[in-house]
Amino acid sequence: MQRDDFPCTCLKTMEKLISSSYKERPFPETYIFPPDARPGKLAVPLCNNIPVIDLGGGAEEASESDDRRTYILEQILKASQEFGFFQEFFEELPAEDKASLYSEDPNKSCRLFTSSSTGNYDGEDVHIWRDCLKHPCHPLEECKHVWPQKPIRYGELVGACSTQVRELASNILELIGEGLGVGAGYFRDELSQQMLLSVNYYPPCPEPSLTLGLPKHCDPNLITILLQGDVNGLQVFKDGEWIGVEPLPHALVVNVGYQLQIISNGKLKSAEHRAVTNSSEARISAGFFVMPSNDCLIEPAAALINASNPQLYKGFQYKDFFLNFGTKLGKTEQVLDRFKLQARLAS
Numbered sequence: 001m002q003r004d005d006f007p008c009t010c011l012k013t014m015e016k017l018i019s020s021s022y023k024e025r026p027f028p029e030t031y032i033f034p035p036d037a038r039p040g041k042l043a044v045p046l047c048n049n050i051p052v053i054d055l056g057g058g059a060e061e062a063s064e065s066d067d068r069r070t071y072i073l074e075q076i077l078k079a080s081q082e083f084g085f086f087q088e089f090f091e092e093l094p095a096e097d098k099a100s101l102y103s104e105d106p107n108k109s110c111r112l113f114t115s116s117s118t119g120n121y122d123g124e125d126v127h128i129w130r131d132c133l134k135h136p137c138h139p140l141e142e143c144k145h146v147w148p149q150k151p152i153r154y155g156e157l158v159g160a161c162s163t164q165v166r167e168l169a170s171n172i173l174e175l176i177g178e179g180l181g182v183g184a185g186y187f188r189d190e191l192s193q194q195m196l197l198s199v200n201y202y203p204p205c206p207e208p209s210l211t212l213g214l215p216k217h218c219d220p221n222l223i224t225i226l227l228q229g230d231v232n233g234l235q236v237f238k239d240g241e242w243i244g245v246e247p248l249p250h251a252l253v254v255n256v257g258y259q260l261q262i263i264s265n266g267k268l269k270s271a272e273h274r275a276v277t278n279s280s281e282a283r284i285s286a287g288f289f290v291m292p293s294n295d296c297l298i299e300p301a302a303a304l305i306n307a308s309n310p311q312l313y314k315g316f317q318y319k320d321f322f323l324n325f326g327t328k329l330g331k332t333e334q335v336l337d338r339f340k341l342q343a344r345l346a347s
């Protein structure tokens, strides 16, 4: 882009943001999913058996390390309540400020975009009903400078939130490492080196049964911590049907990503999920994606392979998985094919 085109060209491209334009036109056909992928009926059962882990439990046996845990928990709860800064970003930030962040270049480290993250809006078969702000959020000091400078509280609040979520994710990964029997430190360092924040904004949609905020997928990374505000919209595919994951006050959603499924040699499974829209209110969700470094070698942990548990997946570099994932949007059944060793066993 020529410098003197800016911000004119950028503002023009920004018109694609669904949050700038959804009120002004009849429902755009380019957002209508093929019948078999549409959400269809809007009232899905709400899930009442998703495990809820109470990190603050057992207060009567509190020790000093429990105090630390409680402190972290309080910070996380605070973070999950303070959705205001994301709202401010999407609803109140002047278009000129958003224009400087808008980009369709998937390699730009901090960017605002619309629909899928492939950077190929014009080539998409169907657009999805969301705008998204994405940037790295760990290590904080190395990435903070690329974040939005406005609203002015953004850096401070998202910085505090990222630090706390990172700590929570590390704790959860230690527990998973212990639980799997590979050791509490297994996921430290390279396997969890990066963390990306993806803030989804789903404006109210006049036709929620025809379109999606996010098509079905499993997360490509190791583990995701999701703050989903207080508006329904997240659904998980379980026992052959879509069920709603009700936002619980003070709760975060933890998603097992493909890498955890592969490293655990299939002991842990990443769950298929999607986001639907609604006609009355905007929904915001913020996903913190803990992921390996790009060059990290991913393979099932040796300790989990034996005669009765043969190795299900090949070794590969994370960046190869991620590239392949980008080409398989909405085709969850194909994502793992290239990485399976025994097609009949691995799912």
Ligand SMILES: O=C(O)CCC(=O)C(=O)O
Binding pocket: 198, 200, 214, 219, 226, 228, 233, 234, 273, 274, 275, 284, 285, 287
């Ligand atoms: O908006 C949601 O609740 C889901 C977000 C999600 O699945 C993702 O960003 O990968």
Ligand SMILES: [Fe+2]
Binding pocket: 217, 218, 219, 273
């Ligand atoms: Fe997801």
